[in-house]
Amino acid sequence: MQAGLGNGRDTQTPPWGVYAPPESARLLRLLIRARLGRGFLRKAGLRRWERRFGPWVDIARGGIRYRLNISDNTTDRKILACPHRLDRIEIAALAGHVRNGVFVDIGANTGHYALVLAKAGAARVVAIEPNPPALQRLSFHVALNGLETKIDVVPAAVGPSGSLPWFAAPGDLGGASLLRRTDRVMRGCVPVHPLAEILQTLRVSAIAGLKIDIEGMEDRALIPFFNEVSRSLWPACLVVEHVHRTRWEVDAIAFLLRRGYRVRKTTRENAVLEIA
Numbered sequence: 001m002q003a004g005l006g007n008g009r010d011t012q013t014p015p016w017g018v019y020a021p022p023e024s025a026r027l028l029r030l031l032i033r034a035r036l037g038r039g040f041l042r043k044a045g046l047r048r049w050e051r052r053f054g055p056w057v058d059i060a061r062g063g064i065r066y067r068l069n070i071s072d073n074t075t076d077r078k079i080l081a082c083p084h085r086l087d088r089i090e091i092a093a094l095a096g097h098v099r100n101g102v103f104v105d106i107g108a109n110t111g112h113y114a115l116v117l118a119k120a121g122a123a124r125v126v127a128i129e130p131n132p133p134a135l136q137r138l139s140f141h142v143a144l145n146g147l148e149t150k151i152d153v154v155p156a157a158v159g160p161s162g163s164l165p166w167f168a169a170p171g172d173l174g175g176a177s178l179l180r181r182t183d184r185v186m187r188g189c190v191p192v193h194p195l196a197e198i199l200q201t202l203r204v205s206a207i208a209g210l211k212i213d214i215e216g217m218e219d220r221a222l223i224p225f226f227n228e229v230s231r232s233l234w235p236a237c238l239v240v241e242h243v244h245r246t247r248w249e250v251d252a253i254a255f256l257l258r259r260g261y262r263v264r265k266t267t268r269e270n271a272v273l274e275i276a
Contacts, residue, residue: 016065016144019056025049032081042081046070049080064115065144067137073173075109089265090239091116093272094209097237098122101208104235106158106195106221109174110137111151113211118150122209125150126202130157130166130190134173152202158214158221159192166190177215179247195225199233207235213270216247223255234259238273242266 021029032045055071061083068076078086091113094103099121105114108127118125127142129135135155142151157164157178167184169175177184178192199207212218218240226234238261240252253263253271265272 013140016058016067019054019058019067021057021059022053025053028052029080046077046081062116063119065141066110066115067140067144069137072133072171073110074171075112075174079112086112087239087267087270089267090211090270090272091120093265093274094211094237094239095120097235097274098209102126102204102206104128104195104199104204104207104210106210106212107174107214107241108138108153109134109213111141114138114151115141115145115147117209118147119145122150124152124204126152126154126199126204128154128156128158128198130155130192131168131173131176132187132190134176137173154198154202155191156198157190157192157217158195158198158212159217160220160224161194161197162192163189164192174213175215177217179216194228195221196228196233205233207233209237209239210235211239213241215241216244218244219248219250219252219255222252223250226255226259234275236275240271240273241269242271243269 028045028049032042050070055069057068057070057080059066061079066079068080070077070080094117098117100123102124103117103122104126106128108114108129111127114125114127127138129138139153142148142153164178166187166189167177167180168187169184212221214221256273260276261273262276263271264274
């Protein structure tokens, strides 16, 4: 595994802690967090951080060790800037369901949801991520936190079986997508499998919670799954990103409402649904 987990410059991964924030970063770190992790001032603070200390940051949050890169991933920037605010409503809803159960993370990115919910008591986590640089950092985080026996990392996208082009978003690992857009760059092809097939391969027979964030492909991943599997496999709680809802071919949230789910919370980026 390469150092920097994706920058391709080094030949070995430095041990965790090499990129720990120096004492001289303490004031800037406090200023970034005081700005609540959003807006121009937060971005200016993060740019200043990168210029002074570099993009890589090794930190621990809530008992979880992370290796962040604030130059290439929006989620990493949020973890540094506002760790206690990042999707707290969504994670709290899922945590209330997944204790001793299975949590499925579709579009796991570098592992924030997977790691937090594994620590929150999920008996098993299925973390599905096709983007090679994000996948590499996700696997690093799983090993770094000693969660190899609890988190299954699946190197694939969810959708119709096959291999499809993958489009990267400059500066944001989590923004990569199977959907072609003018602001995306094709980075080759990735394997794609239906969710039901992935779960069957892993012998998952019940899901307590599920999160999906796949940049406008949520409907293509979820609707075939619900049409194919029995109700016993439906998750009790879902978090569905709705930011790219205009790219859906079918309204996934309306579909879930017709299947008996109810929207319990709506945040800026996600809808939290629970089975009625």
